[in-house]
Amino acid sequence: MSRRSCSIYTVGIICALLLVLGIGLMVAQVFRTMMHNRLKKEIVLVEGSRVFESWKAPPPPVYMEFFFFNMTNEQEFLNGAKPKLKQIGPYTYREYRYKDNVSMVRDGAMVSAYNTKSFVFMREKSVGDPAVDSITTVNIPAWAVMNKAKGSFWKAPMVSIWMDSTGSGFFTTRTVDELLWGYEDPLLARVAPTNPDVEKVFGLMYKKNGSNDGEFVFHTGQQNSLDYGRVVTWKGESKLTFWKSNQSNAINGSDGSAFHPLLDKNERIYVFTPDLCRSIYMEFEKDVEVKGIPAYRFTPPRSVLASKEENPANEGFCISPEECLGTGLLKVSPCRKGAPVVASFPHFYLADSKYVDAFEGINPQRTHHQTYLDLNPTTGVIVRANKRAQVNVLMSRLSGFPKTRVLNETIFPVMFINESVVIDDASAARVHKLLTIVTLGSNFPLIIVGLGGIMLLIVIILLARDRKQKAAAEDDTSYSPVNLKEKEDSQNGTYIGLTQKGEPQA
Numbered sequence: 453m454s455r456r457s458c459s460i461y462t463v464g465i466i467c468a469l470l471l472v473l474g475i476g477l478m479v480a481q482v483f484r485t486m487m488h489n490r491l492k493k494e495i496v497l498v499e500g501s502r503v504f505e506s507w508k509a510p511p512p513p514v515y516m517e518f519f520f521f522n523m524t525n526e527q528e529f530l531n532g533a534k535p536k537l538k539q540i541g542p543y544t545y546r547e548y549r550y551k552d553n554v555s556m557v558r559d560g561a562m563v564s565a566y567n568t569k570s571f572v573f574m575r576e577k578s579v580g581d582p583a584v585d586s587i588t589t590v591n592i593p594a595w596a597v598m599n600k601a602k603g604s605f606w607k608a609p610m611v612s613i614w615m616d617s618t619g620s621g622f623f624t625t626r627t628v629d630e631l632l633w634g635y636e637d638p639l640l641a642r643v644a645p646t647n648p649d650v651e652k653v654f655g656l657m658y659k660k661n662g663s664n665d666g667e668f669v670f671h672t673g674q675q676n677s678l679d680y681g682r683v684v685t686w687k688g689e690s691k692l693t694f695w696k697s698n699q700s701n702a703i704n705g706s707d708g709s710a711f712h713p714l715l716d717k718n719e720r721i722y723v724f725t726p727d728l729c730r731s732i733y734m735e736f737e738k739d740v741e742v743k744g745i746p747a748y749r750f751t752p753p754r755s756v757l758a759s760k761e762e763n764p765a766n767e768g769f770c771i772s773p774e775e776c777l778g779t780g781l782l783k784v785s786p787c788r789k790g791a792p793v794v795a796s797f798p799h800f801y802l803a804d805s806k807y808v809d810a811f812e813g814i815n816p817q818r819t820h821h822q823t824y825l826d827l828n829p830t831t832g833v834i835v836r837a838n839k840r841a842q843v844n845v846l847m848s849r850l851s852g853f854p855k856t857r858v859l860n861e862t863i864f865p866v867m868f869i870n871e872s873v874v875i876d877d878a879s880a881a882r883v884h885k886l887l888t889i890v891t892l893g894s895n896f897p898l899i900i901v902g903l904g905g906i907m908l909l910i911v912i913i914l915l916a917r918d919r920k921q922k923a924a925a926e927d928d929t930s931y932s933p934v935n936l937k938e939k940e941d942s943q944n945g946t947y948i949g950l951t952q953k954g955e956p957q958a
């Protein structure tokens with residue numbers, strides 16, 4: 453009799469437990485969705501939101517390293533030898549970024565801002581003094597001017613004469629400071645008076661200190677969290693005009709400073725990069741961890757810069773058929789006033805091996821030359837990032853310039869950058885806290901169910917023990933202590949529950 457009732461009890465309790473667990477799991481799903489919705493509400497670009505201030509003035513320090521390729525056998529190269537390059541660097545600058553003139557537009561649905569950057573040199577993180585170190589490299593102004601004048605009956609000879617009279621050759625030797633921040637080029641000085649859009653000064657980073665790259669309008673992410681930080685217009689336009697197809701001209705994704713929360717491993721992350729005059733995409737590579745924060749590593753796959761044969765979607769980036777280059781290169785002339793500038797990853801990483809093999813001293817390595825973004829998948833926060841890109845010049849035979857006849861078409865590397873950021877400790881602590889809240893919040897019902905289960909077990913054990921005692925002893929008074937125990941326990945449970953919930957807010 454007693455044994456049977458005991459087994460009925462047990463089955464009943466197990467059924468109840470399973471029911472509670474089932475409901476708990478259901479509620480947990482609801483809670484998770486609730487937490488995620490809360491997250492989506494908080495990660496928006498509006499005044500007073502959790503992320504707005506750090507979006508306007510990102511606290512993590514950004515470092516910009518410049519590496520140059522010093523050409524060490526100029527004469528031999530002009531006589532047909534393989535060019536020898538020596539990498540010189542880093543010349544490191546601390547990069548200060550902030551968003552300028554931030555204002556809500558279109559009835560607060562979007563936010564407009566200018567992205568201002570300035571650079572301060574860091575001697576202790578650099579190999580030498582940029583004011584002294586001199587680099588022999590391609591004479592970019594000369595190649596730009598020759599490209600403009602090529603094929604012209606009277607312009608080409610005139611440019612040749614000017615080049616001779618100013619001593620401008622295919623290569624030039626300049627200090628790092630001059631190459632980066634600008635120098636007056638004698639050939640440009642000759643050309644400028646008759647061409648108002650030509651500047652006398654040339655530098656890879658000329659006028660880039662303390663300036664911005666035009667007005668951006670971003671989605672705030674309030675209507676749809678997937679749109680958080682997405683670029684709507686750049687310089688007032690929602691499309692570029694540099695390229696040949698609508699797909700190539702599309703402005704996709706964010707500007708690289710904000711990514712939507714709740715990232716998926718299967719999604720493509722789009723970033724619009726004014727430096728490259730195009731949008732690129734990145735794909736999931738692997739799970740990483742930075743300062744204890746889990747992250748997904750996204751990196752541009754080979755297809756981004758693949759030739760049009762390898763990836764037909766890239767055909768729009770190739771302005772005229774005879775100018776199409778192989779995999780791993782992007783000719784950015786359309787947005788460099790026609791100068792024969794070609795972008796790639798450093799050391800032609802992910803490019804056709806023929807570009808690598810054309811030089812001595814080029815050695816692509818993933819760890820040093822890959823571009824990547826490590827994003828925390830829950831919050832979309834950037835925990836680490838490395839942007840690496842190389843500037844090259846297309847050297848080729850140009851009609852009207854007999855001296856170029858000795859040259860084969862060469863994509864000549866000039867310089868590459870390594871722009872890196874790692875989340876600062878204070879921001880990392882904030883992300884940790886947020887993640888704890890989200891995890892606890894999502895799992896809160898499970899914690900309650902777990903505690904409930906444990907309590908139930910304790911009650912059962914006590915009940916069973918009580919029964920044994922009752923069977924053994926004659927008097928009937930042992931009931932009340934059990935009741936007391938039960939009460940105590942349930943209070944205890946609630947108390948623990950509250951602590952769990954309250955902790956992260958403290």
Ligand SMILES: *[C@@H]1O[C@H](CO)[C@@H](O)[C@H](O)[C@H]1NC(C)=O
Pocket residue numbers: 522523524540585586587588
């Ligand atoms: C670059 O090469 C030139 C000639 O080979 C040399 O004089 C110069 O010192 C080199 N520059 C640096 C920074 O090493």
Ligand SMILES: *[C@@H]1O[C@H](CO)[C@@H](O)[C@H](O)[C@H]1NC(C)=O
Pocket residue numbers: 529530531532533858859860
């Ligand atoms: C140009 O290419 C041809 C054939 O590939 C080679 O024989 C020649 O040496 C090259 N010339 C120069 C200047 O590199």
Ligand SMILES: *[C@@H]1O[C@H](CO)[C@@H](O)[C@H](O)[C@H]1NC(C)=O
Pocket residue numbers: 552553566664
């Ligand atoms: C910001 O606004 C001020 C005042 O309207 C203006 O003078 C300034 O040029 C703007 N800054 C940028 C980067 O456009």
Ligand SMILES: *[C@@H]1O[C@H](CO)[C@@H](O)[C@H](O)[C@H]1NC(C)=O
Pocket residue numbers: 570571572573633661662
């Ligand atoms: C950039 O400008 C800041 C001040 O605006 C200055 O301190 C810094 O030296 C400049 N950097 C370069 C490379 O000229």
Ligand SMILES: *[C@@H]1O[C@H](CO)[C@@H](O)[C@H](O)[C@H]1NC(C)=O
Pocket residue numbers: 515517542820821870871872
């Ligand atoms: C680029 O910067 C990161 C971080 O500062 C550094 O770890 C890495 O070695 C640099 N890359 C190269 C090619 O030096």
